[in-house]
Amino acid sequence: MADLAYQRVLVKLSGEALAGSQGFGFEFSVMERLVDEIRQVHEMGVNLGLVLGGGNFFRGTVASQQGMDRVSADYMGMLATVINALAVQDILERKGVETRVMTAIRMEELAEPYIRRRAQRHLEKGRVVLFAGGTGNPYFSTDTAAVLRALEIEADVLIKATNVDGIYTSDPKQNPDAEFIPDLDYQDAIVRDLDVMDANAFGLCKKNKLPIVVMNVNQKGAIARVIAGERVGTLVS
DSSP states (O other), X not given: OTTOSOSEEEEEEOHHHHHGGGOSSOOHHHHHHHHHHHHHHHHTTOEEEEXXXXXXXXXXXXHHHTTOOHHHHHHHHHHHHHHHHHHHHHHHHHTTOOEEEEESSOOTTTSEEOOHHHHHHHHHTTOEEEEESTTSSTTOOHHHHHHHHHHHTTOSXXXXXXXXXXXXXXXXXXXXXXXXXXXXXXXXXXXXXXXSSOHHHHHHHHHHTOOEEEEETTSTTHHHHHHHTOOOSEEXX
């Protein structure tokens, strides 16, 4: 571990990444590939935590915009993240990686309740910890949950695994002239109104000086390369 740039890492993985090209639910060939990436990082000796989104099943913000009560919608979104965590846990365990799912909402029949010291102990024992249920509170995104857990476990970096190569001056899918930004400081991201993550989450990173790497999870070995110290994606610090 001495040669690694980061010893303890929190990876935020969107629910959409698990859905692959079908856009909903699970595309198991994609999940197998993503889990192989996670296993590769684990085998490097990194203390690894994962926060999974739930957008492949349910988005609370979208449902509330359609008229559903926001609190109920957000709790449904939190349950979607638990489904994703259990699915990823199953594949990881079948590949020989010891894991624990910890939920912000108590459901002991499925997973452990989130307790910070217990989570840290699991990491010290070399287990991959999957944090589910968001923050346990409505009105907060899984981005905010990822930052919160990263700070609580004293992670060295938050890796936001997305479907684009990093941060651009505008949406590269909409604007072919969008320019890639390899390095960015917190204040510049705010001034330029760049879509790094939601404002609450980004504010926590800035206040606590938690570096963020935004990278493309579809690039083979990209997460491992970030941890080894290679420049992949965009570094916000």
